[in-house]
Amino acid sequence: MFTPALPHFLIVGAVLFALGTYTCITRTNAVGILMGVELILNAANVNFVAFNRYNPSAVLTGQVFSLMVIVMAAAEAAVALAIVLAIYMNMKTIDVTEADTLRE
Amino acid sequence: MAEPAANLPPPASAASPPNLQVLPPPPKQGWSLEAVAAIVGLLAVLVLLGFMLVPVAKGMQPVLAEGANVAKPSDLAFLLFATMAVVSAGGVAFSRNIIYSALALLGTLLSTGALYIFLDADYVAVTQLLIYIGGVLVLILFAVMLTSSIGDKRHSNPRTFVLPGVVLLGALLGLLSYVAARAPWRIADTSAPITNSVRTIGDVFLREYLLPFEVVSLVLLATLIGAVVIARKEIKEP
Numbered sequence: 001m002f003t004p005a006l007p008h009f010l011i012v013g014a015v016l017f018a019l020g021t022y023t024c025i026t027r028t029n030a031v032g033i034l035m036g037v038e039l040i041l042n043a044a045n046v047n048f049v050a051f052n053r054y055n056p057s058a059v060l061t062g063q064v065f066s067l068m069v070i071v072m073a074a075a076e077a078a079v080a081l082a083i084v085l086a087i088y089m090n091m092k093t094i095d096v097t098e099a100d101t102l103r104e
Numbered sequence: 105m106a107e108p109a110a111n112l113p114p115p116a117s118a119a120s121p122p123n124l125q126v127l128p129p130p131p132k133q134g135w136s137l138e139a140v141a142a143i144v145g146l147l148a149v150l151v152l153l154g155f156m157l158v159p160v161a162k163g164m165q166p167v168l169a170e171g172a173n174v175a176k177p178s179d180l181a182f183l184l185f186a187t188m189a190v191v192s193a194g195g196v197a198f199s200r201n202i203i204y205s206a207l208a209l210l211g212t213l214l215s216t217g218a219l220y221i222f223l224d225a226d227y228v229a230v231t232q233l234l235i236y237i238g239g240v241l242v243l244i245l246f247a248v249m250l251t252s253s254i255g256d257k258r259h260s261n262p263r264t265f266v267l268p269g270v271v272l273l274g275a276l277l278g279l280l281s282y283v284a285a286r287a288p289w290r291i292a293d294t295s296a297p298i299t300n301s302v303r304t305i306g307d308v309f310l311r312e313y314l315l316p317f318e319v320v321s322l323v324l325l326a327t328l329i330g331a332v333v334i335a336r337k338e339i340k341e342p
Contacts, residue, residue: 004182004222007285012186012219014280016212018273019193026197026269028262031247035196035209038240042216045228053223054291056298059308063225063301070228070235071320075327077240081247082335088251089337097264 009050017043030084030094034077041073182222189215202248206241213237224298227305 016039023036045066052062084094091099188211195208213236220229263269309317 010284018276019197022273026263082331
């Protein structure tokens with residue numbers, strides 16, 4: 001009989017983290033790298049919520065922290081995409097191996 | 105009713121000689137008739153199948169009741185969503201097209217949100233839906249469409265360092281999965297599900313976590329202003 005327990009959720013988080021790291025390393029498209037960062041943040045979130053479920057606290061620390069992570073991810077995405085758009089407007093590319101000058 | 109029908113043909117025939125090239129519509133009519141026939145036939149087959157399946161379903165009921173003891177539907181749903189999350193994350197990591205990557209990210213975020221529900225975190229799941237899928241993913245899609253030419257499918261998502269990436273991927277997968285499966289995690293009594301998580305979160309955000317809550321609101325304000333300042337077009341004055 002199979003019942004999901006803490007290790008199963010942690011393994012899902014581990015796979016998401018590993019794939020996110022791979023995405024961050026192998027992409028040259030800046031938006032693709034951002035997607036890898038989102039995967040990593042999601043992996044961390046899965047772990048927070050899973051630990052919160054299997055070690056419950058009265059103040060739901062894990063869930064509150066995962067909410068903070070979600071808010072930070074939204075802020076990070078907004079700023080990073082603004083930077084990507086600025087780079088694109090200046091250099092006409094968002095390939096991170098080509099956009100390597102600080103100013104025109 | 106009959107008079108307009110009788111009056112209609114003359115304009116149609118008068119209009120048809122000049123533009124004979126515009127003839128494709130007639131085949132459409134025949135096709136739609138066939139489609140209607142096919143749909144009706146499909147419906148009839150479905151109804152027949154339904155009548156045939158009712159006794160089968162009645163016979164299956166004890167089997168299903170027995171099966172609920174072997175594996176609960178929620179456990180199978182966990183397997184489904186975990187597989188979906190992992191497979192879509194693989195799509196994000198390995199797809200050559202950035203649009204497919206973004207859509208695979210949608211699958212990952214959706215199934216991760218479903219996993220939160222298995223962990224009694226309803227509010228986090230809903231927040232994931234609203235902020236990640238409604239906000240971040242749409243933002244990413246906007247950035248993709250504003251910056252890359254979509255028609256250029258082959259080069260929209262190039263990659264480098266594949267070998268180190270694969271090595272690191274394998275190492276991380278092995279190490280983290282081994283630790284997750286083997287470590288003696290401290291597990292408290294989990295028989296009681298977490299109830300009222302929304303009320304509790306609202307409560308603790310205004311008591312224990314009041315300072316982080318306010319700081320986060322400040323960070324969001326700074327982000328808002330910063331994003332506008334960075335992304336606006338700079339007007340260069342001579």
